[in-house]
Amino acid sequence: MVQENYQQKTLGILGGGQLGRMVIQSAINYNLTIHILDPDANAPCRHICQQFTQGNLKDFDAVYEFGKNCDVITIEIEHVNTEALKRLESEGKKVFPQPHIIELIQDKRSQKQFYKQKNLPTADFVLVADKEDIHKQSHFLPAVNKLGKEGYDGRGVQLLKSAEDLEKAFDAPGLLEKYVDFEKELAVIVARNEAGAISTFPPVECAFHPEQNLVEFLFSPADISVKIATEAEQLAIATIQNLGMVGILAVEMFVTKTGELLINEIAPRPHNSGHHTIEANFTSQFEQHLRSVLNMPLGNTEARCPAAMVNLLGEAGFTGDAIVEGMDAVLAEKGVFMHLYGKKTTKPFRKMGHLTILEENRSLLKEKALRLKETVKIKA
Template sequence: MDLFSSDFKLGILGGGQLGKMLLYNTRKFDIYTCVLDPSNEAPSKIACNEFFQGDLMDYDTVVAFGRRVNTLTIEIENVNVNALEILEKEGVQVYPSSKTLRTIQNKAKQKLFYVDHNIPTAAFSRFAYTSEIKEALNNGGLELPFVWKSAQFGYDGNGVKVVRHVEDLKGLPNVECIAERMIPFKNELAVIVARNVNGEVKTFPVVEMEFHPEANQVEYVICPARIDAAVAKKAQAVALQVSEAFNHVGLLAVEMFQTQDDNILVNEVAPRPHNSGHQTIEASYTSQFEQHLRAILNLPLGQTASKVGGIMVNLVGAEGHTGQVVYENINAIMKMDGVTPHIYGKKETRPFRKMGHVTIVNEDINAARQIAEHVKNTIKVISK
């Protein structure tokens, strides 16, 4: 089927900022797009051909939407997988597949998948309910400290907490969860792997991620990662191992720990465009968003090399500010060479809500990191 300037329809489940950035490329290629999102003010609404408001977890809503399109993809994992399974049986192309998504949606299943496929990952315990953890601590089946993770519906630092004392369990939801061993790591790394329908595979360069200590959100993504070539090669190999195990179509962002002895452990994955790839828009020959489109539409994959060093700075709502958003000092950062802001189109800010990002490109990655720090300290996402 012809994809460009044709009757072909691509459906996207989720209309947030990832969908909006994906739509930059569908518009470039003149691919007809339909978007489904719960919010009538979703950032993607302004850029798609057809917008539908509806619950991504509602079976009937997702099935009805999927029947309108030829190929269906996601920009968020929290969608009704049973609906995707039915759509696949009816002939709709769904990428990532319902099988892949069913495993990745649940962090406990995801971790067991790594164990079953000999993929290196941190040791963990699985619990049906958070309340069972105290008993495991009392009988010696679990030791402090550990990282508590909700098995489902976690995002942007939500559903994750470092537990150093028993008191830290207070207030956590009593849900299916895992308790993961704390890893004394040197770096948090990520590799995005692209795989098209025919099985062509390419990886983007390894990136280094710096996290906010309280919000557990990425503050900076640095590409290339400031690591030894041997470690980068090992990270790429592990990412490819994970990709091959899932046999996914589209993008797979593989987040990893570099341990003190330079081993690589997989933390978790996302089967879609990812925060760790935003710098590719300005810094790479092919952005992660264009590459995702190429992969799910079975087009030749683009070149993944970087044209220049790139750093991404997340713009999140400042603490103490809720309401109509104001980007304070945005003119000041736009005066800087190599600095490009991306505003997601969310009208209301709140503490730590992702509102945009800024890309800094420079031939010297250390110089780019200094500029990124200046950008971070200059622009503020506040409310009126």
Template structure:
């Protein structure tokens, strides 16, 4: 696609959630023509584009017919009809990330098997068919039991620490991973265009909610050695190259206490671990995704300032029309940027927005991030 023609390219996005919303905000800067398909008529993107279609993302015929009108199709969620995207790709439509990669990543079993087959370091695992199968692998405990499909935003993942926990094992096809005794959880967002040009965003450090398996805090840059940082970049590039993927790939990693880096999971799209890039980097992950799928030069990912990110989750015990407590207090703090996702209804642990915090000092960032977390509450 010639770069001078980008404003003529019709782009269809499967999914109208917050990732699509922030992608649109970047697309506006380049006058890009974005259309959205989403099952929710009140999705975060619903009122931001001229062409918003309500429809099921996994309906093969609907997705296929909808996709006919576009030159380029991309995603902001993996739970889509791969069969429809393959048909569209076969007919000459550009589909990035490629349907085969979406299919691979839709199933955590296939994803882990891919790592093993391609010598990508990852935790030890066994594939399981049901709860009885999980119970037969006591040697893997303590472990992490994951559903092969249907899991998202922390759902479909649970700890099996002891034999007593085996009774809660998933009774569907999945896997049991050996629990990694890690030092830190890291993430690298890497972009690759059709020409094969690659660029990584600086490594970030993640802190997860102890019960919900959702990112609670993010800090950039990660507090790691230069050697570890380079290993993380090399690994992220290795994964996206072996996938031969065009687009943006978030690679979540474990840094072990021995100094090794293991791939945990990947996401072939913009990702929660890259939201801070809107304020903290020369190019945001959303702009970079668009550059990659349009085969344009990738933007500089240099960090302008250290940053932290706090996810705004619906408070436990509250369901209904969202109310935001503590907003003015947070807005009065220097270097605090609030992003709300346009979701009218809140429920426990639903992602309602995020806050990016910038500061020259990592220690000050941590203090501010805690203050934001304690102050800004989403209730009903």
């Protein structure tokens, strides 16, 4: 077996936000060379990568020229120019996840059709062209109206409970997804390298912000039966195998009241539902992402300890230079780890950082997570 020299390869990442930042923090341990492309001159990755390029991730020339100087190209956000990535791939560059998979996942309509074609369980849905089309489907309510493209961090998702809600519908191509009366929301992160090795992280339980539709709390492991945990991991494996994808994939799913698992959405990159793995698991999702796209052996994903993750969001009503309140209280706590994302400016509900809490006692874990969420405030 030929020993790979990973240090001689340059990994290019499209996107320089907090996900890229945490990938770089793992890459430092292996002396890996990371180049970043991001439109923001003050992106969180700017000062910790070997080379930073400011450029539009959706611009063909910007992505193509950036990729020419890399050996392997990956992403930390899906909204990128896939035509440029296809050109780079055709010229011999390794692009993971593969461009056609990014393209599929960029559109929630094609994503849902893929599940159906591959017999992967998901909620019933209908494709819609615009608001007028949605009005014709009023019999399908209650349903979740999702934009086909450009939805991110809770944006582009609207619950339509009855005909009275139809005016809130998006006047753009998308889908109506039958509302699922679920018991829990889970996420499983699965990785696959170029050699075909696959590894899953234990399922986690997500609690979403009631207004912003983004993860507010995460608990690991999920409070579910061994049977459902095993089925959730198998569903994540089936998804990445059906895609034939190389890289890391977050599979969000519902557990229905009858114990059925339904895929909600997938993300082909490190994900908010895996942040706790930095401290809570033997291998973090960020290191596993590196290992998968560089075809390294995949790491052990077992949990060291039960954990909670709390997203630190910008406080409502504050925009400007960020001030973190409550940091001293966090630093005084055993088993609590603060991660700030290097974002100079805060605005309402912007992801500014997260806390990871390690605690063997599950009831204490929840109590501590709730208390610390109210302790840390990010204002301006």
